[in-house]
Amino acid sequence: MTKTELNAFRRILENSQTELGNDNRNREALVIETSPDDLDRIQHASERDYAMSNLERNSGRLREVEAALGRMEAGTFGICVGCDEHINLKRLTAVPWTSFCIVCQEAADRAEKMPSGEVDTAQLIAA
Ligand SMILES: [Zn+2]
Numbered sequence: 001m002t003k004t005e006l007n008a009f010r011r012i013l014e015n016s017q018t019e020l021g022n023d024n025r026n027r028e029a030l031v032i033e034t035s036p037d038d039l040d041r042i043q044h045a046s047e048r049d050y051a052m053s054n055l056e057r058n059s060g061r062l063r064e065v066e067a068a069l070g071r072m073e074a075g076t077f078g079i080c081v082g083c084d085e086h087i088n089l090k091r092l093t094a095v096p097w098t099s100f101c102i103v104c105q106e107a108a109d110r111a112e113k114m115p116s117g118e119v120d121t122a123q124l125i126a127a
Pocket of ligand 1: 083085102
């Protein structure tokens with residue numbers, strides 16, 4: 001990866017870090033409001049659920065972004081943590097905070113979906 005490309009990724013990651021760190025809109029929705037009206041309370045509870053799941057997703061993403069910036073400092077940005085191969089530039093452009101190449105990512109996704117110890121026969125037949 002060239003220095004220019006690396007700098008471009010750094011800017012993207014730093015922007016996401018700032019955006020994700022300033023997540024006030026979701027945080028504000030977490031404030032518990034009491035209302036004498038049942039409908040209001042239900043409405044507010046569902047807004048809080050939504051904000052909560054947004055916050056969880058964002059804080060997970062923020063950790064990934066910060067880890068990617070850390071790898072950039074360490075000089076290992078763009079190298080898959082699973083197999084030490086260079087991550088495809090197209091993939092990095094789409095998901096700059098990724099720590100896996102597409103092969104390792106797919107393996108990780110499969111492992112996550114599968115109950116442990118079970119072989120995904122559909123996958124084997126397809127391959
Ligand atoms: Zn890999």
